[in-house]
Amino acid sequence: MSTATALSPEILAKYQPVIGLEVHVQLLTETKAFCGCVNRYGGEPNTHVCPTCLGLPGALPVLNRQAVEYAVLAAKSINCEIRETSVFARKNYFYPDSPKGYQISQFDKPVAENGWIEVPAFDESGAPITKRIGITRLHMEEDAGKSIHDGFADSINRTYIDLNRCGTPLVEIVSEPDLRTPDEVFEYLTRLKEILLYTGVSDCNMEEGSLRCDANVSVMLKGAKEFGTKAEVKNVNSFRFIRSAVQYEIERQIGVIEEGGRVVQESRLWNSGEGRTYSMRSKEQAHDYRYFPEPDLPPLVVGAEWQAEIFKALPELPEARRARMIEEFGLNEQDAATITATRDFADRFEVAAKKAKSPKRVASILLSEITMRLRAAELSDEQSPVSLDGIVLAADLMEDGTISSKQLKQLLDSSFAENKDFPEIYERDKPQQISDAGAIEQMIDEVIAANPKQVEQYRGGKKTVAAFFVGQVMRLSKGQANPAMLNELVTKKLDS
Amino acid sequence: MSGQSGVTIEDVRRVAELANLELTPEEEPRMQRDLNAILGHIAELNELNTSDVPPMAQVGEMLDGNAVHTHGETLRADLVQPSVDRAAVMASAPETDGRFFKVPKVIER
Known part of the structure; x- marks a missing residue:
């Protein structure tokens, strides 16, 4: 200056x-x-x-x-x-x-x-x-x-x-x-x-x-x-x-x-x-x-x-809207501010988010995965290949544990690379999801066997090491293990 | 305000300046005389007691029988009307290149 x-x-x-x-x-x-x-x-x-x-x-x-x-x-x-x-x-x-x-x-x-x-x-x-x-x-x-x-x-x-x-x-x-x-x-x-x-x-x-x-x-x-x-x-x-x-x-x-x-x-x-x-x-x-x-x-x-007639056209104003969205959707201040930056975007977000199982997850995918890719590709919001409905589908799939976050990233990469909306890519690629408990358990056993030191740490009370095993198994499964099942089975195996 | 004492020569110069007018030394006293005559004429109105009369700047309402329009009834609907053909506009312009009005270079006074 x-x-x-x-x-x-x-x-x-x-x-x-x-x-x-x-x-x-x-x-x-x-x-x-x-x-x-x-x-x-x-x-x-x-x-x-x-x-x-x-x-x-x-x-x-x-x-x-x-x-x-x-x-x-x-x-x-x-x-x-x-x-x-x-x-x-x-x-x-x-x-x-x-x-x-x-x-x-x-x-x-x-x-x-x-x-x-x-x-x-x-x-x-x-x-x-x-x-x-x-x-x-x-x-x-x-x-x-x-x-x-x-x-x-x-x-x-x-x-x-x-x-x-x-x-x-x-x-x-x-x-x-x-x-x-x-x-x-x-x-x-x-x-x-x-x-x-x-x-x-x-x-x-x-x-x-x-x-x-x-x-x-x-x-x-x-x-x-x-x-x-x-x-x-x-x-x-x-x-x-x-x-x-x-x-x-x-x-x-x-x-x-x-x-x-x-x-x-x-x-x-x-x-x-x-x-x-x-x-x-x-x-x-x-x-x-x-x-x-x-x-x-x-x-x-x-x-x-x-005057009264004119006032009818007054929309909910940004400050009030942010407060309500923080309350309704469990957003933090920063995310609420980003989403309400324009009325048009806030409107579209709300319509979409209400359809999703977790509006908060819609917000987080939108503000992290989508925004990051838009920036990298130097695209505006309007130019995004992924529609808000596409994000809703992605959020629901994540919420149900049908796809892992790694799979989400891959699907979104394809969406952006091919300029096609998320549902189209998902229908085509339908990432293999390993939901067979036996198969997942087998992989967990393999990882446990290969990492005796971490098993010891876990059993010694350091419960956070579970994340390490989840990560290793996910890698072994090439990102295809059902994340919800994987989490549950890892804990079960380690605790047994 | 009455008589010749009202508008001073300095007032005349100030008003001329605000109006972007350049008066010659001969014009200044003439303008002073005229302005004072006009103001003297208008000053006659001060003899009337207007304390009960609301200020009025235009007569539209009176022509309309004092009707009060509180709902924008007399305003213009926001509908586009054709503009004037530029060639016709520029035909009356003192100086133009056919697209713009041209004026002597603007310098802040």
């Missing part, structure tokens, strides 16, 4: 960072916020445009009903209160990718306020805690178009403008300045993204800009009552960089103060290539948006009845 200046841990420890986040999320509506143009990433430049989103004189905005429903659903999922009557406002500024000369946003009466989400954190003693991060507000607004500054023959003196994105519906989610460390910032963003993905209001794809994050960072001496002057770090558009961007800015500000300077209120742009932030505006008073109520849009009224 790059640092602004070389500051000793003692100096850094004198200061308390204070961080709040502004997260912009594009909504997955079919059309834009205020016109019927398609809301889709990319496309030939300037082909998803009309008089309204081009800002042509006389064109009037009409609010997208679905965008409202998504905004309200998102607000509910992060525990916000919905404001029954909210008001749109014009945020005035000049930039060529905003052709109207203002952005339609919400100002003093946003659609939702006073929410919170919980994130894992550490208290001062370093003990893990659950910390509640306040959410000041969630408001609706529209996205701007895109400015392309480089890559054209005349880029030296021309900027290219694509207005396809202009008018895309957004919600902006503003947190309280409750975050204290770069790790908390990362956890907050991770949890927020996860919740929003569960609601389905956005795909939260940072690469395509459907989730964007600005961080308000300040530092104060520990124990101080008043926050320091904040700087806004813009353009932190990757989970990979959020921690380093915030850490850099914290250290930069401490460095400024330690050198006797003062932090200037300004916007700073994060440059991930160089691992530092740059001042964007030299003038402290650059921001003055002259907000006023949007005269072209009536106040938005979301009555109690409509």
Whole structure:
């Protein structure tokens, strides 16, 4: 990680960072916020445009009903209160990718306020805690178009403008300045993204800009009552960089103060290539948006009845789902977190696991054997040759002791090598299972005879040596001995 | 706000800056005079007692007979409408390569 200046841990420890986040999320509506143009990433430049989103004189905005429903659903999922009557406002500024000369946003009466989400954190003693991060507000607004500054023959003196994105519906989610460390910032963003993905209001794809994050960072001496002057770090558009961007800015500000300077209120742009932030505006008073109520849009009224209808679409959220799956399926925290990482996967897992004799075994095969092979083959979950139903069959066969873990591994290897689902491979290969007690006993006798020292150890009270005999017999049987019978017979033989 | 004392020359320069306008030294006092005249005109409204009147930014509701729509009845269904043909859009653009709008290089002010 790059640092602004070389500051000793003692100096850094004198200061308390204070961080709040502004997260912009594009909504997955079919059309834009205020016109019927398609809301889709990319496309030939300037082909998803009309008089309204081009800002042509006389064109009037009409609010997208679905965008409202998504905004309200998102607000509910992060525990916000919905404001029954909210008001749109014009945020005035000049930039060529905003052709109207203002952005339609919400100002003093946003659609939702006073929410919170919980994130894992550490208290001062370093003990893990659950910390509640306040959410000041969630408001609706529209996205701007895109400015392309480089890559054209005349880029030296021309900027290219694509207005396809202009008018895309957004919600902006503003947190309280409750975050204290770069790790908390990362956890907050991770949890927020996860919740929003569960609601389905956005795909939260940072690469395509459907989730964007600005961080308000300040530092104060520990124990101080008043926050320091904040700087806004813009353009932190990757989970990979959020921690380093915030850490850099914290250290930069401490460095400024330690050198006797003062932090200037300004916007700073994060440059991930160089691992530092740059001042964007030299003038402290650059921001003055002259907000006023949007005269072209009536106040938005979301009555109690409509709210109740929208809330019906709220799914079980990740945190609650993890807790339930730990309880129902006997999963550990880590496995539950992996399985609930996306709602779609958690849904598919639950449907499958309920069919299996041991849902826990389905989880363990999925998270170890399958995941390992997917990684090795560089495949995504969707590309797995083994379906969840295939895993259910495998888990049941294991549960019944019909196949050994070694046989399972071989079958899965074949599945992946031939790109065929597990049931097909199993039906074809049906591994020979030696379930003849006599045959197994004969092999056990052989192993016992060959290992008198281990027999002595076992009979001397070291019962764990039984596993050694099971392993040896399994090897002798080329992995074909029925594991349940083998276990039982080994103990019986050794104890006799 | 009344008379010429309202808007100062500094106010004029600040507003011009926010509006990305470059005023000549001759234009500045003219703008100051105009702005003060307009504000003076509007200031007449302050003579009315509006303490019981709720703020209103647009007249749509009044045209609708004060109907209250609490269920999004007047909002737009999320249905795609055809966009405008790009060639037609670019025909009106001051500068284009046929695909993009082109503007003088953007520099942060």
